[in-house]
Amino acid sequence: MERVAFLIERSGDTITCLMNPEGLLRRRTSGLAERRATGGILGGTGHADNPLIATGGGSTELELRLLFDGDIAQEGRQSSGPPDIRELTEPFWRLSENGTENTQRGPPVLRFIWGTSWNIPCIATHVAERLEHFDADGRARRSWMSLRLRRVSEAQSEREAASSERSGTESGNSGNGPGEVGQANLPLDEDGGPMRRFDEVAASEYGNPEMAWALAGANGIDDPLTIAGQSQGQGGGAAQIALPPVSALSGFGL
Template sequence: MERVAFLVDESGTRVDCLLNPETVQVTRLAGLRPRGGPDGPLTGAGLADDPLVFTGGGRTELVLDLLFDVDFVESPARPEDVRALTRPLWMLAENSTVEHGWPRPPLVRLVWGKTWNVPGVIAAIAERFDAFTITGTPRRSWLRLRLVRVAETADAAQAGFEEELATASTPTVAPGSAVVAAADGATEPGWSGVRFDLLAHDALGSPLRWRLLAEHNRITDPLAVPAGTALAVPAIGGAAPPPEAATTTGGTP
């Protein structure tokens, strides 16, 4: 299953969701307000609608409903408390970044397959727990997250995923060679310890190209790639079939 992930722009950290959301609600508020004067809004008895001032800009919000359950995590990484899985998402709503001297939440990118790549900040998060143990430990979480898209030009908003890839850095590994998956020592539940986004950065010049690297090596679950796996590096222009030596690395051949 291809999971939703949040990429923190400043640090390159990747925060994965345990499961894909069943629904995504997208809201767009246009840049406008009622026309007014010194004494209040301007209107008239013969008007069907109040006059408006078109200010430009606006606001785009995404609401994701996510499910986390410790029973979905493979042993031995399975935690007892589901909050161990959802805590990284809560931290994305904290004012951990400073801009122009003012604290703010970190800029993140919502990445989901090839069709969702939205830059923004986590504006709100709410969590409902159930499946409690006898000691009061929650094992399941229903989490709602609201992402507000950051300011972009209209052209940049339409360019999407492909434009982001075009600004990637130069790959450090030549196409046709291999990159070895190395664990970074972390022990997050449900994760092999291999930073697949960093592998994509080294091999293809951008962490957002992790999907291309996974497809080229026929990997169905990048979170479960064992440390030490050799991955074939594709050409950026297209993902040609991998060499026979790499067809069984990580996923289903």
Template sequence: MERVAFLIDTTGERVDCLLNPETVQVTRLAGVRRRGAAGTPLTGTGLADDPLVFTGGGRTELLLDLLFDTDFAEGQVRPGDVRELTRPIWLLAENSAVEHGWVRPPLVRLVWGKTWNVPGVIVSAAERFDAFTAAGSPRRSWLRLKLVRVAEDADRAREGFAEELAAAQTPAVAPGTAVVAAGDGSEAAGTSGVRFDLLAHDALGSPLRWRLLAEHNRITDPLTVPAGTVLAVPPVPATPTAGGGS
């Protein structure tokens, strides 16, 4: 499972959680709608498709499945109810911020490794609980949320995407050398405090290549790697070229 965080712009508060499964679904909706008059869609007589109006803009949506568990909570005192961990997410879906006299959900940033930093607002959240105590308090939560990226101009969006790709393709350490696993000071039960995804970013150019780093060093559980462990850096596999030619 991958660790991600949400940073609240106005307060700087950080909400940590786990991606489960390790996927993020991104949907892009272009600024296109059906042409209509007085709220009634117009039909295109003799046309294969309905007439469209191109409004420009659009929206980018991210769908995430998150896992919260009181056993994974950091700190010496663990909460007795997982809702203490998920409540900040629910508050991010409330209209608690004010902009130009209108209320709206607060701006939040999805941060994953060093290549994902997406500003947006949470527009929906759904939560499923299990692992209940005898008193009826849930200790585990499966939370699905939808985040809509905030408005950016097209040039900045292209620049940001190019920066993410460049960061994900440029290793900071040469193959055949070594990196040292540093702890982040946030050791929790069952973990060592080492951010293996960030380690993979520094060594291989992308946090998504953490499995390559783990397999090369014969590590079966990256969450238990002690701080100070020296890891060998493997070569990065060549990216297949278009057309699949040999």
């Protein structure tokens, strides 16, 4: 099992879970349509296949198999009783819901992040789960979830991120001159994950969210999703990172 993360652009929330690497399916549908006339599909006895026209676009989908286990979730934590595993899977169900509030139109855009190789903006189009290990009160202890994601453009992802209202701590880097090194404070959740994402910091400070990995490398952070213990300045539920000039980031994959 591998740990993956889903970052919701609209709220900045992070959802983490375990994934079966053998259960990842990627599917591409081309932007094609059958050529039609008023009376129906154009064809003829001389055609072995229906004629096609290129409409542009298309779609890319990912199908994931996710595992949620109440025993794993409860390790190292004090609890009054065994949790209902649906409390952990409920955020994924909400990803496929159309919003009822005026500020929310359609399912939220999220980012599927796995290590340093996968960072894809997408929308959840299908969610299903199989519940197992029920107790006497009918609470399930394990869930096998199937999640189907559809890729969206980076432009759509950036528009949703820009329109969201976040409560993250503002960066302390105000008007750094050339060669100066600023600082940013990142509040941490209970698992040591940053509540303000590196791509958000890179976008606000450098104008380019793709500089997130270079910024993490410059701070000696291998995993930007779990930075507890990796950053030099840390305390009070927050981590402090340096904001070097762009020229200093060139040696970290920029």
